Amino acid sequence: MKLNKTLSLAVVAAAIMATSCGGSGTKTETTSSTPAPAAPAQQEVSPEERHKDNPDFAAGLALVKQSDCPSCHMVDRKIVGPAYNDVSEKYELTDENVELLASHVINGNVGVWGEIPMPAHPTLSKEDAELMVKYVLLLKK
Template structure:
């Protein structure tokens, strides 16, 4: 009889402990649950740099010339995209000068066999500004 009472008491104690421990698990579950941060909205390069002075000046010059007939910001058409050019070259004074000279004199072979026509009427300053615009557009 004593054994029955002792077992009953032990069962009640275990049940009480299990019940009391089970309640705190639920509380910790609800307090530890967090929502993941919303993924950042993907922004186009045009949107990203629209207020940058090199972007504004360079875009205006590019629109005044025939650049858009062969190049786009993020997609290759006849020539490479501006973003691809920006990915290939660091923004240094040497690269700005090199690329501006290629814009003025024309070039072939850097991006395939289709030549980039010369733009001899373009000033060195304007060509360099256009190149600064292009090099700004890194992905």
């Protein structure tokens, strides 16, 4: 009888251990957590997209395109004069800078970007020159 009690206790203990440790005889699935996919790199928005609702940007761009500006300037690269992006990095968009740079466009200038002079554009109105300058300064990243 003592052997039966001991054997019964051993069986009960084994059953308790098996169920408490997950060994119920059925397979349990383990799930490994996979890292969330990395957020897609934020694409740089073009200045045209960034300023699509800005009438000064659109008007200035149109004026620049129909002028002789592209023969000496590009947005991203220096040709004869500085790249527009370089100008926008150097000057903040303030009324004073717009007025100063518009006067450089109308009257010509030399010495700020080197010794090659920027020719004068005396037939250009002050308002148009200011719109063109605003377009350039709005290119700032």
